[in-house]
Amino acid sequence: MRSSKIFSVWHGITLFTLLFFLSPILIILSSVFADYSENWSHIYEYVLADYILNSLFLVSGVSLLVMIIGSLTAWLVTNYQFFGKRFFEWGLILPLAIPPYILAYTFTGLFDSYGTMNEIARSLFNLQQNEMLFPNIRNIYGAIIVFSFTLYPYVYLICRTAFLNQSRSMFEVGRTLGLSQVSIFLKLALPLVRPALIAGTMIVAMETLSDFGAVDHFAISTFTTGIFRTWYGMYDLTTAMQLSSMLLIFITFCLIMERTSRKNANYSTIGSNFKPTQVKRLSSIGSSVCFFICFIPIFIGFILPILEILNWSLRFNTSFFNEQFFSISLNTILLSILSAILCTFIAMIINFSIRYKNSSVIKSINPFLNIGYAVPGLILAVGIVQLFVFLDNNILNSFEGYFLTGSLFGLIFAYIIKSYALANSTYEAGYQKISQAIDDSARVLKSKGLNLLFRVHFPILKTSFFTSILLVTSEVVKELPATLILRPFNFETLAVSTYIYASEERMVEAAAPATAIILIGLIPIFFISKMIRTSRLEKS
């Protein structure tokens, strides 16, 4: 018992925020109980099987590939000394800066029948105009490659941490029992990081299921494209919501799997007998093999798209930085910074109230707020539109026309829900580093409530505050489907602009906004890579 009051203003704020945040998701789920229209029957009979099979095939393919790329590269950079190892330790996360839809656009530019790579191949090998060296990429296999090479860093990051925490002694015992280096990886190291591997793969699966831009560009029928077509093609919002509910239930299952795996994310807990892994030097052949294994994912997921975008930029020439580009960039930056500040502020208040009131009610509520990151932007948009139409028609009807619907509020609301988990995890990590004795001393020195927050916690957690703003900003800049649907009329962001140009096959003009998105996406990568370098120093 920390206070004589059982229910305080802090509880009130947290509960209200929770309900407000969850309402779009609850609205979507409630559609399961609504009437099923003729469109639903049509979808059920003709296309639902396609949506399910394509989505499952896509997720399975991507999961398998990211598990191989992520775990193998993490194992190599943790256990072996080879040429470029120091660069690869952080360089392997570079593809995170490129959203899947941008990789999809650049791959189309590269590998289409008249794409850059085929043109180069024709001129190099004197091929005919109708001959192609590289196969068509606009299919489900191309999508699997696109998602795998942009999302594998999630698996890499989580596996690297798990491998770093494995004790050398265990592998030494393995060697004495007759295991080869390869067997040690397959029979000891990999099974031991299985929970971490599953947790990372589940994040990738959720991101893949949530995506709209890449699958739409490759014209693959998945749940997200189906939801979009039902809403914008059939103008049937209820059926779109019912489809969304199905996807939401599956994503919730993935989320529960991810959480459960994360609880046991590392079988090999560091104990007093922990001996860090001994990095092995390799022969020149071994070193070259490791170099290529680590270089290929960076080449496909980062270097290749950057080269293609540079190629577009050179062709677009002087009009690259035109007035429209600056106006769109300004829109994007202002909107993302505003959303990031609000999201970070909410995370700060909730984390503070958890700490200050030490309340089990708030503690148990907070994880629910985190599920927003797993909800596809498209589904969120559907829920928010429904919520805002209801509020406009029933509560804000004194305003002429619609006040909330079609305004920037919807966008900001969606961004906050999508990014809350990022802000929250940053604050949670920050608070773990502040000793409870600091709070106790401050309270005995008559500091309480907001005074404690702004005089003690906020200055100590300044880094968490700015890190959170940075992470959320870069996430918001990349967000496409929610922005596409919720943006006010004629309002464009960098992501929307890239999407519009790409959907009109004006790839060259998509270069400017795509470059801006990647540059902004590189900022948090820079900080994460700095953390990786620091952790390396601490480990050594």
Place this chain on the structure above:
Amino acid sequence: MKNILEIRNLSHAYDQDISIIKDFNFSLKKGEIVSILGPSGIGKTTLLRIVAGLEGVMDGEVTISDKVVSKKNFLLPPEKRNLGLVVEDRALFPHLNIEKNVMFGITHIQERESLVQEYLDLFKVAELSKKYPHEVSAGQQQRVAFARALITNPDILLLDEPFGALDKNLKDELHDETKKIFKDTDLSVLLVTHDEEEAKYFSDRIIEFQEGKIIIR
């Protein structure tokens, strides 16, 4: 002499089945220094946190200066108890320099500067006033923690293993200085420690917590 702190029939448990403090009675007089001695995990720190108002009580009553501050379903928050607290890890605010750390609990603006200077001098840390906690030694940090706690003129000073992290020489030096200051200012002090020598040297009275019983020496 008048009791400044009274604890009557206090019971507390983190788990419903395992009582950490059971039916405990205690009083602290004005100007008295009392040590609570005992091994780790026996409930000494919990007792201190209950007095500070950082923990509630399951049963019994805590009175400070004749005012009930804790009883079942009632807890006067720590900021309203006028206490000082010094803990083993000092808990200095890392974002504030030494001067601002000492100033933290002072609300009256006018005499703040001179009062802070007085306490910085008293604890021999005046020359460090512009430095940050991580820039000074553990012993100096402990002096700052004492200055910060005493500047508010608390009714009772609560000390939770305040010298635990210091080496022997530094500990002896601080023992002498702080005991003198406590006696000169007629301060009531409740010290939690597992160091019997420290308890004997410091205290007017020792309460020993042992498994299941409390021995008053």
